[in-house]
Amino acid sequence: MSDRETSALPGAHFAGFVTVSEAGLRGMITLRGDLSSDAIAGALADVTGLDMPAQRCVNSAGDMAAAWMSPDELLLMLPYDQAGAMAQKLAQALAGEFATVANVSDARAVFTLQGAGVFDALAKICPVDFSEFDQGEIRRTRAAQVAAAVWMSGADQVTVVCFRSVAQYMFDLLSAAAAPGSEPALYT
């Protein structure tokens, strides 16, 4: 990575009843194909060392994670500057299979929400039941008017991914949802 690359909202940060921070550039690779096939699971394991995640789950090891997005779509997350090479390796491993690999690292913006009230903030914008949402789970959902994916990336921590073009909307939206004084006391 060099200074010619910038994330959507470098350094954006809001301290509400949870903190909202733009997480910088994150490597992301979309893998489309039949996730239940041995060939694709095998290629994933060979190239990344990760097992194929179950429905609505994320498997991670070190700085890499694989997230289930649909029965025929996987999202691989890794350091930004490794995405290009990894996409090539995956594509080679899947040569001859009906599978598509695309580097989508630049198409996304990533935010980290931290604090005991993360679900209380997200519940205002995502129609998701967070009461049984554990680490290792992911939801493709909607945050108010835009598409989003959310997963628990640590204790009291949720990572939110959206399209890069709506990063400002997402940041403003998350900040409004986390505004001090608006704690709904739903999950806390």
Added chain:
Amino acid sequence: MSHRLPKGGRLIDRSKSQNFTFNGKSMAGFQGDTVAASLLANDQMLLGRSFKYHRPRGVVAAGAEEPNALLGLGQSNRYEPNQSATTTELFDGLEAVSQNHWPSLEFDLLSVNNLVPQFLTAGFYYKTFLRPRAFWKHVYEPLIRRSAGLGKAPAPDARDPDRYEQIYAFTDILVLGGGIAGLQAALAAGQSGAKVTLWEQTAHWGGRAPVDGAQIDGQPAQDWINATVARLHAMDNVQLRTRCMGAGVHDHGYVLGYERVADHMPGADTPRHRLWRMRARQIITATGAIERPLSFAGNDVPGVMLASALRDYIVNYAVAPGARIVVVTNNDDAYRSAIAAHDAGLDVAAIIDPRAVASGDLPARARALGIEVLEGRAIRKVKGGKRVTGVEICRQDSSGGAVERSIDCDAVAMSGGWSPVVHLWSHCGGKLLWDEAGSYFRPDPARPPLGADGAGFVRACGAANGELLDVLSDAHRCARMAADAVGANGQPDAAPQATAPAEAPMQPVWMMPAQASYDLRMKMWLDYQNDVKVSDVQLSAREGYQSVEHTKRYTTLGMATDQGKLSNINGLAILSDALGQPIPATGTTTFRPPYTPISIAAIAGEARGAIFQPLRRSPVHDWHADHGAEWEPVGQWRRPFAYLRTGESRHDAVNREVKNTRENVGLLDASTLGKILVRGPDAGRFLDMLYTNMISTLKPGKCRYGLMCNENGFLMDDGVVARLDGDSFLVHTTSGGADHIHAWMEDWLQCEWWDWQVHTVNLTEQFAQFAVVGPKARVLLDRLGGMDVSRDALPFMEWRDGMLGGFDARVFRISFSGELSFEIAVPAGQGRAFWDRLVTEGADLGLMPYGTEALHILRAEKGFIMIGDETDGTVIPQDLGLDWAISKKKADFLGKRGMEREAMVNPDRWKLVGVETLDGSVLPHAALAVTGGKNANGQAQTEGRVTSTYYSANLGRGIAMALVRNGPDRMGDVLSFAGDDGKDIKARIIDPVLIDKEGAKQNV
């Protein structure tokens, strides 16, 4: 007069005084008061004027059912009309004004309507349409607009400073209503182990049990309530929320809850309202019951109120609505009000009971207190105008001709019995039964609202279920059934036992006296807010309205903001009587959400200001903003329309950008273009179906322009397809069409051609894409270095990957302007740095960025079409002379058969041509070419319309494209276009390609 009692008031804190104003007059109340309670404490009986007749009106109720006491609250930015005084909590500094009077509340000139009520009878509004015709517009409408209505709208420039939000929640069992039924239901359901949520619309738990003096398990109701609330708070699986009203029950257990978080503390740093979007597996409505008024003449005079409301004010707020009270009731329950008034030291002048005999426990207790009970009697008429001064008594079984006696009083407490609040049960289709004994509709447990599994998902309990007396055990039973339905098997404690005096049966009394004369019936109000009287409903029946829904609309019964909470059953009874049929045969009107009005702001939620809508920003959005961009919305994107330099008009800027691009080099942010990867063994076959032309024959490294149509053959999108390798294509779509085309592709792949091996990935946002356009474009790219972009190395309509100036680039040699042109895609994260580099390197070449308007003009000068300008969903490619892009070899493609239909092959279809005005002026947008004749509807006959029109700085005159009947065959003809000022504009049909017809400029 109404006044504050020296002691008592279970909900007020006398140590906390709250100052407020009503119509500018300073008043004081206590913390815990409702606005209505504090106004009554200040002897403010008169609160507003009625909708039609401008009759004086005061408080009738003490809760959500109040029809009259609607006020304007707050000032300027926080002003809101039509706020209910009975459900708004008092706070220090509150400012209230009364509504619907002119010039003042005390002296209303429009109350003259009241003197000629025969002009405003049932259906008057519709009758005004009939004759004479001119009267509606010039006489009736202005008159009605001035006299009828509620509060005034806020000022147009007022902006609500408060915050609002919504929240999604999920629960097993949602209990709506926190009276003793709701508390018991929540407790039993919680003890079963289910996840339970309990909402109460007021700020207090327990409902009216403490006011009514019930005993539960041998202790006062309040003690049981406090203990139960404490137990519920201690349960991890139960959530409780006050000031949160179940507003509507919808399909699949979706319930809207309206939480008034901060109405009682304005300006607090917290959202004012929060709209809950709850999914519940089972819903228990514990919404209680509402007392009915009685229909006697003058039952709307301020000082006449529901008997339950009277004792609510006395017990809850220590407010006496009068000093000398008459109670009128057809049931035993209202005797409680007489007893409460007596216990508070007030004078109860008499209890008027239309029943022949009143001999239950409560009447006996009242008599023992020395209160006179007049059996078989009725109120003939209430005396007084702006407040009650007395009542006239007659026999119930009479026409009211003879006044037996007059009683002086300043308040009348009335009770016509109770009606269960069945609204939430009914919202989603729950059906009702008529309960003969109680004269009310109650939920029919055999016909509940049904969920996706065919089973009921709403259960009513307690008074809301018609179990007015057996509240707790009914709630317990209901909770156990709901718990069972969600698979919660825990064993709850036994239901508590409530004890209350036995009550004798009520007697249905729909009119008082029973054979009241017309002049009495004309003063008996059914619907207070909409001014509908007994005589109106009877007139409606006589005029042929038999359906209750028709009568509702004809008379406006139940159509006010209170949605007929008080008037519903009374009105049905009068209608049924007039139609000579039992009440269940008449039925009831539909109960619709919300239960009481909710704020529009809560519905809007967070979507206002910066987050009203998502704005999509390109990776160089900030640069545009810093360099004078005027924005154009394209879908949810904002694209620069033009970059205005200091002192420039938009027109100047556009002209500069257009000329510079053809003379030097222009730079366009095309990042918003859709970019969809289509990949797989069947990708070529798939794209051959989507595009009208052949795509599968495209060689890797090359680009092809293509058209997409829908099944009807209408043009939908266009763009350049690049073949990346044997299995991969990159499809460019229009900026606004990217998401739709991606969804369109997935639709066909998932639903129709599911066995084709094709993947799509929307890469629109992965790349920043810039067009470098103009004679010096190649010079600029050569300066960046790293890629050979010469004519031979990168021919027109080809693409190459490489490193350009150190950036990861894919360079497309394509042109939408007719100039030498490259579109360069780099990863979005590198977009800003790459743009900056182009701007720096191009400075001495005369590089200028250009916006969407210059883009449009440049393409129009070349006769290129634009989706959305030349197309409008009714245009096929052939209309635009794009026959060359329609494959004749392909067996099929989307739209092929549509294009072959008769109307599509009609030679008279309007077709694309260029047009130039004879005087060089710019044609108006969408101007129609008129022939001078008229069609059968008297409209001008037309033969064409303008699709694009601009001023071309390069040509020094207006240029335009138009769809014209037989246009291409009429070159040189002069058409007349209708101008905006009524004058026709002459314009000649020409070839749409105005610059470089042979394409030499783009092919250098």
